[in-house]
Amino acid sequence: KAGVTQTPRYLIKTRGQQVTLSCSPISGHRSVSWYQQTPGQGLQFLFEYFSETQRNKGNFPGRFSGRQFSNSRSEMNVSTLELGDSALYLCASRSEVNTQYFGPGTRLTVL
Amino acid sequence: EDKVVQSPLSLVVHEGDTVTLNCSYEVTNFRSLLWYKQEKKAPTFLFMLTSSGIEKKSGRLSSILDKKELFSILNITATQTGDSAVYLCAVVNGGSNYKLTFGKGTLLTVNP
Numbered sequence: 001k002a003g004v005t006q007t008p009r010y011l012i013k014t015r016g017q018q019v020t021l022s023c024s025p026i027s028g029h030r031s032v033s034w035y036q037q038t039p040g041q042g043l044q045f046l047f048e049y050f051s052e053t054q055r056n057k058g059n060f061p062g063r064f065s066g067r068q069f070s071n072s073r074s075e076m077n078v079s080t081l082e083l084g085d086s087a088l089y090l091c092a093s094r095s096e097v098n099t100q101y102f103g104p105g106t107r108l109t110v111l
Numbered sequence: 112e113d114k115v116v117q118s119p120l121s122l123v124v125h126e127g128d129t130v131t132l133n134c135s136y137e138v139t140n141f142r143s144l145l146w147y148k149q150e151k152k153a154p155t156f157l158f159m160l161t162s163s164g165i166e167k168k169s170g171r172l173s174s175i176l177d178k179k180e181l182f183s184i185l186n187i188t189a190t191q192t193g194d195s196a197v198y199l200c201a202v203v204n205g206g207s208n209y210k211l212t213f214g215k216g217t218l219l220t221v222n223p
Contacts, residue, residue, distance in 0.1 A: 043199065043213035056210050090153055098143060098203065100211065102153040
């Protein structure tokens with residue numbers, strides 16, 4: 001089975017812009033979660049989608065949003081980018097036995 | 112709020128040493144505890160623990176959970192330089208929704 005894929009792998013944006021990241025889960029996995037990883041804060045949960053519905057949300061401002069499509073692919077959007085949004089954004093898909101598998105991540109740099 | 116604390120934050124050992132990494136947690140509705148290894152890329156899954164006292168083992172790595180004292184340990188025997196990585200512990204809050212809370216990780220450096 002192919003693993004979790006994320007595109008793009010690297011992004012450079014400037015403050016005030018918006019960005020959309022994409023994630024394709026492992027085939028058959030219906031749950032997709034998003035995380036932000038920074039050196040200072042570690043891995044922080046953003047949100048989880050299951051069958052196109054957001055089931056859980058972390059403590060992030062409304063500038064961070066997401067969606068899931070009927071094929072389980074998910075996108076995450078960050079609007080009005082700030083310098084502090086520079087991070088590795090990880091997507092993970094979850095199996096029926098609740099094991100999460102991570103994608104390679106998208107490294108976002110905000111200048 | 113769910114909380115995961117890992118210790119030590121960093122550790123430097125020599126090849127062949129045995130290390131023990133610690134993870135303590137507070138979670139309102141415990142479902143499981145997960146260990147991951149992260150090198151210069153995304154975390155890779157190591158173990159999922161749901162029951163107390165049952166050791167999970169994979170090669171030189173093993174892990175066990177104590178649900179009464181709310182902690183888990185990850186042991187690595189006969190360490191190799193390839194074990195150098197950040198080891199992450201996460202707990203799953205199984206409430207009405209699935210939510211993972213991660214610790215800050217332990218940075219393990221294995222010197223030849």
